[in-house]
Amino acid sequence: QLKNCNGMISKACFLKNRNQISRIFLYAFLSVGIICTVVGNFLVVLSIAYFKQLQSPTNSFVMSLAVADCLVGLVVMPYSMIRTVEGCWYFGSLFCQLHSSLDVMLCTASIFHLSCIAFDRYYAVCNPLVYSLKMSPSRVALLIAVCWAVPMLISFGPIMLDLHVADVDILLPQDVCVFLVSRIYAVMASLVAFYLPMAIMLVAYWKIFKAAKRQARQISALESQMAAGVGKDSSKKKKHRNTMRRERKAAKTLGIIMGVFLLFWMPFFTVNIVDPFIDYSTEVVVWDIFLWLGYINSSLNPFLYGFFNRSFRRAFLMFMGFFGSPSWRCILFSAIASLFL
Template identity: 80%
Template sequence: MDNSSLELESCTTMRNQFSRIFLYSFFTIGIVSTVVGNFLVVLSIAYFKQLQSPTNCFVMSLAVADCFVGLVVMPYSMIRTVDGCWYFGSLFCKLHSSLDVMLCTASIFHLSCIAFDRFYAVCNPLIYSLKMSQSRVALLITICWAVPMLISFGPIMLDLHIAGVDIRIPEDLCVFLVSRIYAVMASLVAFYLPMAIMLVAYWKIFKAAKRQALQINSSKKIRHRISMRRERKAAKTLGIIMGVFLIFWMPFFTLNIVDPFIGYTTKVVVWDIFLWLGYINSSLNPFLYGFFNRSFRRAFLMNIKQLLWGLSSHEDLSSSTVSSALHCLRHSLSTLSVGALSLMYSCILDVSSWIVASTLTSPRPPSLRLAYSLRVLDLGWNPPCMVRSFRVLTSVVCISSFGHLIIPAGYLITGSA
C-alpha cells in the first residue's frame, strides 16, 4: 500500500550510481528472503502431514500471501523507490496498487485468524475441534482473501478511492493518493479491526494460560499438563509475531489516515520508509515460525538440504532425534516415577513423529530400517491417568514406512489413552 505527498512534477532520477546499486542490492536481498522463506513454509506444510493442523492451514495461506507480496509487489515498489519514477504506465500502476492493498491486507487478516484460532485452542479446548472444523477453516481463509479483494480492486480500478480529490498525477509517477473517507474506512478494515481482534484474543489467552497454570498441580492429568505447556508456548510465539506486526505496520496505517487531513504534505521519503517497514513484516514471518517452532525448523532443514544438495535429509535427522529420545527414555526408566513415565511416553511420540517425517521424505519404497537398540525391559503400568497402559519390550527398534516402532519379535511399543 503506497502513498505520496503532492510533489507531482514529472520524475527525475536524483540518486547517484553508487546509491542506486546499494539500494537495489539491499532491496533484492529482502525480496529474495521474503519469497524463499515463505515458499519454504508453504512447502513444509504441504509436504509434511504432521504439520497440517488448523492453525498451520492459516499459516500456509499467510505464507502464500506474503510470498506474492515478494513476487509481484515488492519488485515494482523497489524500482519506484530507488529511481523515483514509474516506467510501467497508469493502468499497471492501478493494478500494482490493487495487488499491494489486497495482499498486505490478506496477510494482516491471516494473522488475526491465527490469533482467533489460538484463542479457541487455549480457552475452549473441549470444543476446539468442533469449532475449527475443516469447513470453518476454509470459510475463514476465504474471507481472508475475499474482503481484501473487495476493498482493493473495486475502488482502485474504478477510481473510487480518490473521489473528491482533484489532483492530476503524471503517468511517470505511481502515486496512490486516497480520499479521507477511503483512508479511514480502508485503514479500519485492513488494520485496526484485525489489530483489535488480535489484542483481545491474546489478552484472553494470556489470562487463561495464567489461570490454568495456577489450577494445574501434580494431581492433574499428565497429558493435560503437557498439552497446556505446548499451547502456552504457542501463544507466546504468536504474541511475539503480533508484536512485530504492530511495530512494522502501525506507522504506515497511522500516517495513512493522517495524511489526507493535513493536505497530503508528508514527504515521499517518509512514505517509502513506512511502506518498506510493512513489507519487512512479510519477510520476517517465516523466520519467526522457523525459529520458534521445532517442527517447522526440522521441516526447513529437510527442505533446504533437498533443494540445495538434492539429498534425503531424514537420515541425518534420525540420528539426533532418536538419540535424544532414547536418552530421555533411559532417564525415565531409571526413575520410574509417574512424571518420568509421562516423559517416556512423550519421547516415543517424538520418535513417532520423526518416523512420519522420514517416511514422507524417503524416496525408497516401504521397508524396515534399523534405527537403534534398546535394553531389555518389560514394564507394566496402569496409573489413574489418561495413559492407561505402556509396555516396552526388547530387542531392536526398527523404523517402518507405516510409522510404527516395531520390535522384530512382533511386539509393538504402545501408549493407549
C-alpha cells in the same frame, strides 16, 4: 489544476539525483528482503504441503498466509523497489492501478490471516473442548475464503474504478505512481484492513495471555505435588503439564508475532489516515520507509514460525539439506501435487 503540495510534487523527481553507489546499495538491500520474503514463505508452503504432521487447522491459515506473503514478494515488492530507488514509475498508469490493487489486496489478506490465526489460537487455548467444532475443515475453508475475498473487494473494485480518489483534486505526472486516497476511503479501508483485525488480535491475545497465566499456576501446583510425591497418576500429570507448557509457548509465540505486526504496520496505517487530512503533505521518504516496514512483516512471518516452532524448524532444515541433492525435485513435485489433491 495541479495542486502544489509539499509532498506530492516532490514525488515526481525525488531521488533522481541520487548517486550510483547509493542506488546499488538500495537495490541490493531491498533485493535481499524480496528474496527472503519469497524463499521463506515458499518453505512454509512446501513444509505444510509435504509433511502430514504439519497439516492442522492452524497451519491451514499459516499456509494461506505464506501464499499471500510470497505473492507480496513476487508481484508487489519488485516494482515497489524500482519505484523507491528510481523515484519514477516506468510501467504505465494502468499497471500502476493494478500494482496498487495487488498491494492493498495482498497486504490486507496477510493481515486478515494473522487475525484468523489469533482467533484459532484463542479457541485452542481458551476453549479446547469446542475447538474441533469451531474450527472444522469447512469453517476453516470459509474463513480463508473471507481472508481473500474481503481484501479483493476493498482493493480492485475501488482502485480500478478510481473510486478511491473521489474528491481528490491532485493531478500527478505520468511517470509517478503514488497511492492517493480520499478521506473517506482512507478511513474506511484502514479500519477494515488494519484496525479491525488489530482489535481482534489484541482481544484474542489478551484472553490467551490470561489463560496462559492460569495454566502457569496449575503447572506450578502440579510440580509441587509431584515433588512431594503426591498422586499416583504421575504420567498423566506429566502429560498434562507438557500440554499446558506447549500452549503457553504458543501464546508467547503469538504475542511476539502480534508485537512484530503492530510495530511494522501501525506507522503506515496511521499516516495513511492522517495524510488526506493534512493536504497530502507527508514526504515521500516517510511513505517509503513506512511502506517497506509493512513489507518486512511479510518477510519476518516465516522466520518467526521457523524460530519458535520445532516442527517447522526441522522441516526447514530438511528442505535446505535436500535442495543440495537431486531428491529435492521429488519432494517439490509431491508437495505441489498435494496442494491440489
